[in-house]
Amino acid sequence: MKRRIITISRQNGSGGRYIGETLAKELGITCYDEKLMDMVAKESGFALDYVEEKGEKITGSLLFNIASSLTYANNVFSGNGMSLQDELYFVQNRVIKEIAEKESCVIVGRSADYILRDRDDCLNVFITADEKSKLERAVKYYNMTEKDAPAILKKNDKARYNHYKYYTDQEWGMASNYDLCLNSGLLGIEGCVKIIRSVFESI
């Protein structure tokens, strides 16, 4: 079946979000990134900050998080038998499925590759970059200092890995989960856009 949807997962600092935005603009379709978070915030009633932070990250020990969600499920965190993070995941899940049903689009992050795994019209992409390129982007675009950036980038990727592992039982960043993985440090941002677009239009 012709691919209609591109999911872009990405290492922090790899430029994956920008690649998604550029690609969507070139293809004349919507890029769901900030817009997706707005929709999830509206649908769930959670603050936008919470959605941004917890929608694809689990920080701290994975075991601790699992234990917390089991222990407190029915009392402290939520009124419907789920932890707040689980509740957020399920709303996000529903919103992503509704978007995919409705229109051709680019979806950045949020485990969309996994959430849409039963569809046969998705092209799943993962963007990596070498440490040097990620560091340069982090300092230039994300307002990080050269000193702090390596630890922050690593921590963010670890939190994304934990989130993905927890909700999908798969390894975030493992090539076999995606159709196309690209090193933007070597290929360049424009190079990545060109390759993804060419693949998207040819399959």
Next chain:
Amino acid sequence: MKRRIITISRQNGSGGRYIGETLAKELGITCYDEKLMDMVAKESGFALDYVEEKGEKITGSLLFNIASSLTYANNVFSGNGMSLQDELYFVQNRVIKEIAEKESCVIVGRSADYILRDRDDCLNVFITADEKSKLERAVKYYNMTEKDAPAILKKNDKARYNHYKYYTDQEWGMASNYDLCLNSGLLGIEGCVKIIRSVFESI
């Protein structure tokens, strides 16, 4: 620096070896796969069967293998303080480095991406495929039965993962280890050759 060498790592059944051979033919360079194993067998004195089987696979428990290599290093397995598998790895390591120094080429498997990690003229590729495509290739080209193929493919990939993990301390198949990862089930064998060639010639 202009890329001169393409390393191709691949899931069993993904057609990665065939992609490497086709690519090398199109580019007019040598594909080191069986030829590499011949050279390693000759250089090491090991039987070709042993080189083929143990040069990129560790079967059984990883811990057991590590324990074996530590325990028996100086007596049972080898006369030079290494297990036979370690000795094979180091010869393979040396041969791959010599080839890379000498000529532009394609190298299939054998952790070549890691062995050549200090060079800046390698394009590192990983080929995956969906289960259905791998199964079809396994039955059609590798003489496996439809019943046995899933378990054999899984076991072979696990053995490659163990070998890579043991010698590189990295995760085999993790996108961040490669420049380009492609799903040959979706993109087709010819599609993969085309994308790799286009990237190789443009960077």
